[in-house]
Amino acid sequence: MITLDQLTKRYGDHLAVDDVSFTAAPGRVTGFLGPNGAGKSTTMRMLTGLTRPTDGHALVNGRPYAELPNPGREVGVLLDASAQHAGRTGREVLAIARRTMGLPRARVEETLERVGLTEEEGGQRVRHYSLGMRQRLGIGLALLGDPEVLVLDEPANGLDPAGIRWMRDLLRGFADAGGTVLLSSHLLHEVEVVADDLVVIGRGRIVARGSKAELLESAGTVARSRRTPELVAALHAAGHAATVGTDGLVHSDAGCEAVGDVALAAGLPLAELRPADGAGLEEMFLQLTAAAQRDSVDADPSPTSSDLREGAAA
Amino acid sequence: MTSATSLTVDTPGTTSAGTTSPWTSPGTSPGTEGSPSARAAAAHAPIPFRRLAWVELTKMFDTRSGFWLLAGIAISALLATAAVVAFAPEESQTFEQFSAAIGMPIAILLPMVAILSVTAEWSQRGTLTTFTLVPHRGRVLLAKAVCAVGVGVVSMGVALAIGALGNVVGTAISGAPTVWDVDAANLATIVLANVLGLMMGFTLGVVLRSSPVAVVGYFVFSLVLPNALFALGMVQEWFADLQPWVDFYFSYTVLFEDVPTGEQWAQIGTSGLLWLVLPLAFGVWRVTRTEVK
Numbered sequence: 001m002i003t004l005d006q007l008t009k010r011y012g013d014h015l016a017v018d019d020v021s022f023t024a025a026p027g028r029v030t031g032f033l034g035p036n037g038a039g040k041s042t043t044m045r046m047l048t049g050l051t052r053p054t055d056g057h058a059l060v061n062g063r064p065y066a067e068l069p070n071p072g073r074e075v076g077v078l079l080d081a082s083a084q085h086a087g088r089t090g091r092e093v094l095a096i097a098r099r100t101m102g103l104p105r106a107r108v109e110e111t112l113e114r115v116g117l118t119e120e121e122g123g124q125r126v127r128h129y130s131l132g133m134r135q136r137l138g139i140g141l142a143l144l145g146d147p148e149v150l151v152l153d154e155p156a157n158g159l160d161p162a163g164i165r166w167m168r169d170l171l172r173g174f175a176d177a178g179g180t181v182l183l184s185s186h187l188l189h190e191v192e193v194v195a196d197d198l199v200v201i202g203r204g205r206i207v208a209r210g211s212k213a214e215l216l217e218s219a220g221t222v223a224r225s226r227r228t229p230e231l232v233a234a235l236h237a238a239g240h241a242a243t244v245g246t247d248g249l250v251h252s253d254a255g256c257e258a259v260g261d262v263a264l265a266a267g268l269p270l271a272e273l274r275p276a277d278g279a280g281l282e283e284m285f286l287q288l289t290a291a292a293q294r295d296s297v298d299a300d301p302s303p304t305s306s307d308l309r310e311g312a313a314a
Numbered sequence: 315m316t317s318a319t320s321l322t323v324d325t326p327g328t329t330s331a332g333t334t335s336p337w338t339s340p341g342t343s344p345g346t347e348g349s350p351s352a353r354a355a356a357a358h359a360p361i362p363f364r365r366l367a368w369v370e371l372t373k374m375f376d377t378r379s380g381f382w383l384l385a386g387i388a389i390s391a392l393l394a395t396a397a398v399v400a401f402a403p404e405e406s407q408t409f410e411q412f413s414a415a416i417g418m419p420i421a422i423l424l425p426m427v428a429i430l431s432v433t434a435e436w437s438q439r440g441t442l443t444t445f446t447l448v449p450h451r452g453r454v455l456l457a458k459a460v461c462a463v464g465v466g467v468v469s470m471g472v473a474l475a476i477g478a479l480g481n482v483v484g485t486a487i488s489g490a491p492t493v494w495d496v497d498a499a500n501l502a503t504i505v506l507a508n509v510l511g512l513m514m515g516f517t518l519g520v521v522l523r524s525s526p527v528a529v530v531g532y533f534v535f536s537l538v539l540p541n542a543l544f545a546l547g548m549v550q551e552w553f554a555d556l557q558p559w560v561d562f563y564f565s566y567t568v569l570f571e572d573v574p575t576g577e578q579w580a581q582i583g584t585s586g587l588l589w590l591v592l593p594l595a596f597g598v599w600r601v602t603r604t605e606v607k
């Protein structure tokens with residue numbers, strides 16, 4: 001169980017993390033999503049006691065990280081797979097952690113096998129590892145102490161498709177066995193498949209949060225029309241939220257029926273009208289984060305995303 | 315901007331009880347202790363200091379640079395001894411000669427060992443793992459210091475034994491009488507001097523947290539500053555009087571020559587406070603607060 005309560009980090013004038021609160025529950029994979037620079041890593045460093053929060057606090061299993069008697073036994077952490085002494089072998093890296101945690105010797109080989117590193121690869125220096133192998137070693141390091149909680153910062157970076165699939169299954173199994181997983185990514189697709197809950201962060205602030213099902217539901221309706229701007233205007237006039245997505249489709253929080261009625265009343269031909277499904281989540285992610293993107297031109301958040309935000313917060 | 319303020323994610327079907335570890339298959343851990351935190355508190359003992367020190371010792375040896383630095387101490391002791399046997403005139407083949415020849419490289423290498431024990435990890439960003447496994451950074455630094463001092467004392471013992479052997483073998487070869495002209499008290503102060511030099515390296519490592527910068531820092535401390543301060547003492551009489559009290563290199567190197575007088579001990583104390591204790595305290599304080607990334 002991970003609890004973040006009003007975590008805030010300020011670097012000079014820059015608010016890197018702004019009042020972030022959420023819970024990652026046991027038995028569930030919580031996806032922590034946001035564009036680059038959104039504050040995911042900073043949040044995770046504050047959670048694991050590596051960065052001092054400016055304000056707020058974080059608890060793991062009900063305790064501040066620094067008060068865990070043997071943290072590696074309770075929380076598996078992977079923040080940066082490249083942060084290893086390049087001159088040590090994978091096996092040596094695990095051996096040092098094993099000794100620190102006071103685990104049986106055999107755990108090292110078990111773990112190498114568990115993360116798919118061969119005996120020979122275990123004996124190679126980390127310097128010669130590919131990024132994917134480093135990620136595997138990092139995940140091994142996190143799993144080594146048999147923890148109940150996993151905190152992984154962009155663990156899929158550098159993994160090949162088979163590796164991503166493997167990690168997904170591993171995390172699913174971990175959560176299904178009662179473990180808590182907090183997993184960050186800047187790619188929705190990566191977490192969409194495995195996460196039960198989503199927390200979306202942009203420019204240091206949470207912009208959406210809820211179970212995946214909930215967020216999927218709140219993604220509303222997708223419509224296509226040759227007269228897109230007029231459809232959007234008509235929907236706005238009718239009091240519905242509507243925006244044009246990057247795919248050229250009109251996204252609205254109104255139901256299909258309501259959108260159809262509005263189009264008919266306005267005399268606008270529709271080429272397509274359907275509920276936003278899984279693919280709609282991507283659009284939602286883009287829209288939610290667009291408001292928080294540094295290069296966003298439009299400072300005024302679109303009605304759709306603000307509605308979605310409220311829907312997600314409810 | 316609207317913010318999501320409710321504290322928890324709505325997670326239907328989630329219970330906090332019955333959390334079994336995902337490593338051991340579900341069911342092996344009965345979960346009767348209740349919440350995960352209760353289970354954790356019951357199951358995991360704190361990491362003992364002994365284990366931390368053992369881990370830090372391993373880390374000093376298991377990288378190439380660490381290994382060769384320590385091997386370098388033994389090798390240079392052997393070379394220095396061999397050189398005295400081969401080249402020094404018979405009458406100066408005394409234990410003092412041998413230990414002086416060996417002491418030179420050691421006095422340089424030991425501070426490097428201490429520097430690297432701290433900085434290697436910072437430059438390779440291994441601190442990310444170290445401090446997530448052991449959030450009490452002060453304890454980690456203490457374990458490193460204990461190991462560095464331990465390694466220093468042991469390698470000095472080994473080096474002096476090599477020197478003693480050289481003294482016996484060398485004089486046996488040349489037929490000259492074997493002279494033991496270093497008394498036990500002076501041996502002890504030599505060891506202490508090396509430990510202080512090593513701690514100076516450690517302090518620089520903790521304060522600067524970069525291998526090259528700390529190594530350069532040590533040579534400034536041991537080569538550049540002494541000359542500069544000596545020159546200052548030559549032209550400024552007031553400084554010549556003050557120097558032993560504030561110049562740590564000046565006062566602690568007395569230990570290599572002789573057992574210090576009471577006043578000299580006091581000078582080692584005041585200058586050591588200035589150069590060693592205060593900077594180290596400051597450095598440790600900073601390490602405990604700094605962001606690790």
Ligand SMILES: Nc1ncnc2c1ncn2[C@@H]1O[C@H](COP(=O)(O)OP(=O)(O)O)[C@@H](O)[C@H]1O
Nearest residue numbers: 011014016034035036037038039040041042043
């Ligand atoms: N030590 C630091 N000093 C100043 N700014 C920082 C520091 N660390 C992170 N930041 C800033 O904080 C923001 C969040 O960074 P980060 O947490 O790494 O984002 P993410 O992991 O989501 O990509 C970025 O704008 C970054 O530039």
Ligand SMILES: [Mg+2]
Nearest residue numbers: 040041042153
């Ligand atoms: Mg990041």
